[in-house]
Amino acid sequence: MANHERGIETRNTLLDTSLALFSQNGYDATSVAQICQDAQVSKGAFYHHFASKQELFLALMDTWLDSVVGLFQTAGDSAETIPEALDQMAALSGGLFDALEGGFPILLEFWTQASRHPAVWEKAVAPYQRFLDYFAGMVQAGIDEGSFDPSVDPVKAARTLTSVAMGLLLQAIFEPDGAQWQAVTRSGIQLVIDGMRSKK
Amino acid sequence: MANHERGIETRNTLLDTSLALFSQNGYDATSVAQICQDAQVSKGAFYHHFASKQELFLALMDTWLDSVVGLFQTAGDSAETIPEALDQMAALSGGLFDALEGGFPILLEFWTQASRHPAVWEKAVAPYQRFLDYFAGMVQAGIDEGSFDPSVDPVKAARTLTSVAMGLLLQAIFEPDGAQWQAVTRSGIQLVIDGMRSKK
DNA sequence: TTTTAAATACCGACCGGTCGGTCTGTATTT
DNA sequence: AAATACAGACCGACCGGTCGGTATTTAAAA
Numbered sequence: 001m002a003n004h005e006r007g008i009e010t011r012n013t014l015l016d017t018s019l020a021l022f023s024q025n026g027y028d029a030t031s032v033a034q035i036c037q038d039a040q041v042s043k044g045a046f047y048h049h050f051a052s053k054q055e056l057f058l059a060l061m062d063t064w065l066d067s068v069v070g071l072f073q074t075a076g077d078s079a080e081t082i083p084e085a086l087d088q089m090a091a092l093s094g095g096l097f098d099a100l101e102g103g104f105p106i107l108l109e110f111w112t113q114a115s116r117h118p119a120v121w122e123k124a125v126a127p128y129q130r131f132l133d134y135f136a137g138m139v140q141a142g143i144d145e146g147s148f149d150p151s152v153d154p155v156k157a158a159r160t161l162t163s164v165a166m167g168l169l170l171q172a173i174f175e176p177d178g179a180q181w182q183a184v185t186r187s188g189i190q191l192v193i194d195g196m197r198s199k200k
Numbered sequence: 201m202a203n204h205e206r207g208i209e210t211r212n213t214l215l216d217t218s219l220a221l222f223s224q225n226g227y228d229a230t231s232v233a234q235i236c237q238d239a240q241v242s243k244g245a246f247y248h249h250f251a252s253k254q255e256l257f258l259a260l261m262d263t264w265l266d267s268v269v270g271l272f273q274t275a276g277d278s279a280e281t282i283p284e285a286l287d288q289m290a291a292l293s294g295g296l297f298d299a300l301e302g303g304f305p306i307l308l309e310f311w312t313q314a315s316r317h318p319a320v321w322e323k324a325v326a327p328y329q330r331f332l333d334y335f336a337g338m339v340q341a342g343i344d345e346g347s348f349d350p351s352v353d354p355v356k357a358a359r360t361l362t363s364v365a366m367g368l369l370l371q372a373i374f375e376p377d378g379a380q381w382q383a384v385t386r387s388g389i390q391l392v393i394d395g396m397r398s399k400k
Numbered sequence: 401t402t403t404t405a406a407a408t409a410c411c412g413a414c415c416g417g418t419c420g421g422t423c424t425g426t427a428t429t430t
Numbered sequence: 431a432a433a434t435a436c437a438g439a440c441c442g443a444c445c446g447g448t449c450g451g452t453a454t455t456t457a458a459a460a
Binding site: 024025026028029105108109111112114115116121124125128151156157159160162163165166167168170171173174176179182184187188190191192193194195196 | 206224225226228254266305308309311312314315316321323324328352353355357359360362363364365366367368370371373374375379383384385390391392393394395396
């Protein structure tokens with residue numbers, strides 16, 4: 001195997017291992033030594049690939065956010081109306097619970113780190129803002145097509161939509177087996193959709 | 201001043217100081233030495249009042265949860281219908297943003313700690329479960345009084361209601377000045393309420 | 401009322417251990 | 431020979447927690 005490929009593999013192993021450890025124990029409680037041990041990699045290798053623990057975290061965030069954004073990319077394509085498209089996305093967002101099995105608590109870690117470290121924060125705002133804008137656009141489109149009531153504020157509605165998703169995510173982290181999260185998510189979003197429906 | 205009172209004052213100083221520090225830097229990143237320094241208290245005093253750093257955190261959680269539950273205690277009393285009562289609670293929940301000024305990021309800390317340490321988790325489930333049950337009861341009452349559609353699942357709706365509140369709280373921590381959180385919360389809850397309304 | 405012993409509140413030097421990060425070297429590839 | 435990819439001993443800073451000692455209060459005994 002080429003030297004270069006070997007390096008990439010080591011890097012990915014480090015990324016995978018640290019994702020698992022950060023999810024389980026949190027950023028601070030996870031030591032670099034622990035990551036190296038679990039990944040069967042020396043400390044020298046670690047610092048060859050990442051300048052610091054922080055930087056590894058940032059890289060982890062990058063790849064994770066990309067994968068989540070990618071999952072949403074194709075959602076709602078086949079829907080004919082906006083409410084239908086939103087429902088499809090809710091169903092998919094529920095699917096996230098399965099797809100990213102065990103990789104969810106890391107979201108909490110991203111959040112806390114972002115709320116405290118500007119460098120992390122800046123990496124997180126962009127995709128978050130994109131989501132918000134995207135949803136606001138969908139709500140506006142729903143109003144335009146007559147599905148939603150004109151009195152609905154698209155920006156506030158977008159906040160509410162993301163809140164439901166995030167709030168349920170949080171509850172799911174807290175109580176992994178507390179409910180059928182996929183079904184609850186879908187019905188929750190449905191409730192908000194119904195709340196926006198045209199009151200003719 | 202009596203010795204006893206002096207002790208209580210020291211304890212409270214420790215509690216206040218650690219609340220601020222945990223909120224700002226997180227549990228792990230806050231050292232006992234730092235807490236003591238900020239509180240102008242010796243380490244001996246610290247360990248006289250608390251058996252460990254963990255125990256201080258638990259005590260902090262106790263008082264914080266009590267104060268939040270207390271804030272909600274009297275909400276929705278003067279309302280005549282369930283939707284009105286819910287709206288009043290939403291307005292009040294929005295007021296939390298002001299009332300617990302700066303003391304919100306600690307919620308994130310409670311959440312992460314709870315998701316990882318059983319001792320913390322158990323302290324948090326009870327009030328959380330109480331909230332959930334309370335809301336489910338309100339939704340059921342709303343159905344009974346004819347305000348809400350019978351097809352609404354009270355338990356799922358309660359999850360959704362709390363999700364909106366929690367999700368917006370999370371967003372508010374992330375972007376303190378990102379929106380008029382009180383207004384957004386109220387309109388968000390209103391959207392869900394409208395979604396539950398009787399479809400006669 | 402005075403004496404005194406126990407209890408409470410506090411002090412801060414100190415301890416074993418862990419942490420993130422460095423540095424010197426070696427093996428392999430280019 | 432230069433660059434890449436690793437190996438792991440090592441370092442100083444710092445961490446949570448301990449411990450022997452002191453000052454003040456309290457309450458019972460004399």
